Amino acid sequence: MTNPILADWATPFAIAPFDAISDDDFTSALDQALVAHNAEIDRIAGNPEAPDFANTVEAMEAAGADLDKVLSVFFTVAGADSNPAREALQRDFSPRLAAHFADISGNKPLFQRIAAVWQARDSLDLNDEQQRVLMLTHRGFVRAGAALEGDAEARMKEIKGRLATLGTDFTQNLLADERAWFMDLSEDDLEGLPDFVVEAARSAGVEKEATGPVVTLSRSLIVPFLQFSPRRDLREKAYRAWTARGANGGDTDNRGIAAEILTLREDRARLLGYDSFAAYKLETEMARTPERVRDLLMQVWTPAKAQADADAEKLTAMMQADGVNGPLAAWDWRYYAEKRRKDEHDLDEAELKPYLQLDRMIEAAFTCANRLFGLEFAPLDVPLYHADCRAWEVTRDGAHVAVFIGDYFARGSKRSGAWCSAMRSQAKFPQTQTPVVINVCNFAKGDPALLSYDDARTLFHEFGHALHQMLSDVTYESISGTSVARDFVELPSQLYEHWLEVPEVLEEFATHAETGAPMPRDMLDKVLAAANFDMGFQTVEYVASALVDLAFHEGAAPADPMVRQGEVLAGIGMPAAIGMRHATPHFAHVFAGDGYSSGYYSYMWSEVMDADAFAAFEEAGGAFDPERAHALEAHILSTGGSKEPEELYTAFRGRLPGVEALLKGRGLAA
Known part of the structure; x- marks a missing residue:
C-alpha cells in the first residue's frame, strides 16, 4: 500500500x-x-x-x-x-x-x-x-x-552531521527539563494570585496528573506566577527552576553540547576561509559584519541599562517597605514591577486580562488583515495533528489564498516558545501551490482562554510572520514567504504587533469574558500609556542575550561557554536583578539549530525598521491607510527573498531608517 x-x-x-x-x-x-x-x-x-x-x-x-x-x-x-x-x-x-x-x-x-x-x-x-x-x-x-576538496570536504560533512545531532539533543534535553519539573501548590500557596493564574495552575495540574494546582515552566504560567505570588520563597524556587533548564546535570545537561556546537561552528567557518563564525554568518544578512551588530546593540544597551538601574532603585525601595531586607533579586523584579505598574498607571493585570480573550484577539488579528489586505478567514473542519488545533481558509475577493492553522495552548508535548512555519510555501513553479501556514504558541488553557498583554502581542507577532507567508507572490519556492535574511524576517512580524495598540482595535475586540462589555476607555488609555512600562528591564534582558550570542561566535570558540557568558555580562555591567532572556543552556534560538546563531540581534535590527515602517502609516492616513498597506504588501509581504532587503525596504519607505525611531518607540530616547 x-x-x-x-x-x-x-x-x-x-x-x-x-x-x-x-x-x-x-x-x-x-x-x-x-x-x-x-x-x-x-x-x-x-x-x-x-x-x-x-x-x-x-x-x-x-x-x-x-x-x-x-x-x-x-x-x-x-x-x-x-x-x-x-x-x-x-x-x-x-x-x-x-x-x-x-x-x-x-x-x-x-x-x-x-x-x-x-x-x-x-x-x-x-x-x-x-x-x-x-x-x-x-x-x-x-x-x-x-x-572544498579532500580532507576539508570530508571534515565539513562530518561537522554538519555532528551539528545536526547536537541541535536535536539540545532541543530534546530542554523539552525534557521543561516537561519534568513542576511545583505543587497548596490552597494556601494560591493566596494573592488572581483567578486567571489559579485557573491556569489548576489546568496545568490536571495536565500533569498532579493532586492539585501546579506551576510549570511554561512562560504563560510561570511569568504571571512571578508577577503576582506574594510568597518570595516560592517565587525563588520557581525562578531558579525556570532559569536552570538545560543546566541540571545528568543526561539532559546542555552546557557541554553548547561548547561543542560553538567549536564546530568555528571549525566550519575557518574551513571556508572566514575569521569567525560571526563573520561567516553575517555576510549574507543586512548587518553584514559583527561590528555593525555590536554598534546597534550598544546604542540601545546604554539608555536601556540606565533606565533599568533607575527602575531597580524604585523596586528596591518598594521591597524594603515590605520589610524585605537585602538586594533586589531576579525573582523579585516582576512582582514589584507589577505592583509599581498598578500604582503608577492604575493598571492591574488581573483586571486587564478578562478583556484579552484568545478568540477575540484572533478575531482582531484577522480583522486587521482584512482591513489592510482584504483577506477573509472562514473556519475549516479538517483533521489536524492535535485536538487543540484549528484551521481557516484564507480568501481574497472570493479566491483561495492560503490555509491558516492555529495551535495556541501549552502542553507537555510541545517545545516552549512561539513560532510560525509553512507546511507548504507559495510558488508558481513547477506548478502553482498555495501556502499552508501554522502559528504555534504556548498560552495557558482556560475557559475561556485569557491572554496577558504580552501574550496578545505574541499572537499578533506570529500572525505577522503568517501574513508574510500567505501574501507571498513569487515564482520559486526557494525565495517564497519568509525565505529572507534573518535580520529582515522579523520586520513583518514585529510591525504587525503595532496594530494591537491601535485604539480602535482594542475598543472593538477587547471585550470582557463574562459581561461582553468593551474595555472601559480609561483602562484602554492606561494600557496604551503603560505600553513602555518596564522597558528598561525588557530591553536589558534581550540585548544581554544578543551580546552573549555575538560574543560566542565573534572570535575563538570559548572552552567554557558559561565562563564566557559571565565575562560578557560583567563587561557590560548586567544588573544583578535581571537575568538574560535566554541563558546559554536553554538558548534554543542559538543552539537548537543555526537559524539564529550569531543572529539573535535580528529582532532588534528588524525593530529599527518596524518602528520606522509603522511611522509611515501614522504619517499618512493612519494605521489602516490603504496606500501604505498596498505598498507594504507590494514591496515587502509579497516579494519574499526576490531582492535584497535594503532594496525592498527602500522601495516601501523611500529610505533606510536610523535607530532613533526604535529608541523613541521603546521610551528610551533622551
Whole structure:
C-alpha cells in the first residue's frame, strides 16, 4: 500500500491527512523520499546537455517534492506534539538529513553545472527573479563547502552531521527539563494570585496528573506566577527552576553540547576561509559584519541599562517597605514591577486580562488583515495533528489564498516558545501551490482562554510572520514567504504587533469574558500609556542575550561557554536583578539549530525598521491607510527573498531608517 505521507492528499486544499498518518509511517516515507530525491539530483548532475538555468537551477527547484511532504509533516508534529517515538525518530533523522544535504552540496558535477550557469549568467536573458535564484543557489553551494576538496570536504560533512545531532539533543534535553519539573501548590500557596493564574495552575495540574494546582515552566504560567505570588520563597524556587533548564546535570545537561556546537561552528567557518563564525554568518544578512551588530546593540544597551538601574532603585525601595531586607533579586523584579505598574498607571493585570480573550484577539488579528489586505478567514473542519488545533481558509475577493492553522495552548508535548512555519510555501513553479501556514504558541488553557498583554502581542507577532507567508507572490519556492535574511524576517512580524495598540482595535475586540462589555476607555488609555512600562528591564534582558550570542561566535570558540557568558555580562555591567532572556543552556534560538546563531540581534535590527515602517502609516492616513498597506504588501509581504532587503525596504519607505525611531518607540530616547 502507498505510504499515506507520500500518497496524493485528497483532502481540502491538499492539507496533510493527519488522521491517516501514524508514527510508523515516517521512516519508510523518509527512506523512499531520500531515494527519489537522490535520483532527481543524479539526473540533474548527469544531464548530458549543456547546463542552463532550466535544466539545472529550475530542475533543482522542482526536485524533492516527496521529501518536502515528509519533512513538513514530521517536523510539525515533532515540534508541537512530540512523544518518545517522535523524539527517537528525530534523533535518527537529523544526522541522516544532514548527510543527505551535505552530499548534495558536495556533489562536484552538480556544482560544476551551477558554476557554469553562474559564469554565463549575463548571456542567459534571465529575469530579475531568476537572476536572484541563480545567485542564491550558487552562493548557497559555495557557503556550504561545495568548493572544498579532500580532507576539508570530508571534515565539513562530518561537522554538519555532528551539528545536526547536537541541535536535536539540545532541543530534546530542554523539552525534557521543561516537561519534568513542576511545583505543587497548596490552597494556601494560591493566596494573592488572581483567578486567571489559579485557573491556569489548576489546568496545568490536571495536565500533569498532579493532586492539585501546579506551576510549570511554561512562560504563560510561570511569568504571571512571578508577577503576582506574594510568597518570595516560592517565587525563588520557581525562578531558579525556570532559569536552570538545560543546566541540571545528568543526561539532559546542555552546557557541554553548547561548547561543542560553538567549536564546530568555528571549525566550519575557518574551513571556508572566514575569521569567525560571526563573520561567516553575517555576510549574507543586512548587518553584514559583527561590528555593525555590536554598534546597534550598544546604542540601545546604554539608555536601556540606565533606565533599568533607575527602575531597580524604585523596586528596591518598594521591597524594603515590605520589610524585605537585602538586594533586589531576579525573582523579585516582576512582582514589584507589577505592583509599581498598578500604582503608577492604575493598571492591574488581573483586571486587564478578562478583556484579552484568545478568540477575540484572533478575531482582531484577522480583522486587521482584512482591513489592510482584504483577506477573509472562514473556519475549516479538517483533521489536524492535535485536538487543540484549528484551521481557516484564507480568501481574497472570493479566491483561495492560503490555509491558516492555529495551535495556541501549552502542553507537555510541545517545545516552549512561539513560532510560525509553512507546511507548504507559495510558488508558481513547477506548478502553482498555495501556502499552508501554522502559528504555534504556548498560552495557558482556560475557559475561556485569557491572554496577558504580552501574550496578545505574541499572537499578533506570529500572525505577522503568517501574513508574510500567505501574501507571498513569487515564482520559486526557494525565495517564497519568509525565505529572507534573518535580520529582515522579523520586520513583518514585529510591525504587525503595532496594530494591537491601535485604539480602535482594542475598543472593538477587547471585550470582557463574562459581561461582553468593551474595555472601559480609561483602562484602554492606561494600557496604551503603560505600553513602555518596564522597558528598561525588557530591553536589558534581550540585548544581554544578543551580546552573549555575538560574543560566542565573534572570535575563538570559548572552552567554557558559561565562563564566557559571565565575562560578557560583567563587561557590560548586567544588573544583578535581571537575568538574560535566554541563558546559554536553554538558548534554543542559538543552539537548537543555526537559524539564529550569531543572529539573535535580528529582532532588534528588524525593530529599527518596524518602528520606522509603522511611522509611515501614522504619517499618512493612519494605521489602516490603504496606500501604505498596498505598498507594504507590494514591496515587502509579497516579494519574499526576490531582492535584497535594503532594496525592498527602500522601495516601501523611500529610505533606510536610523535607530532613533526604535529608541523613541521603546521610551528610551533622551
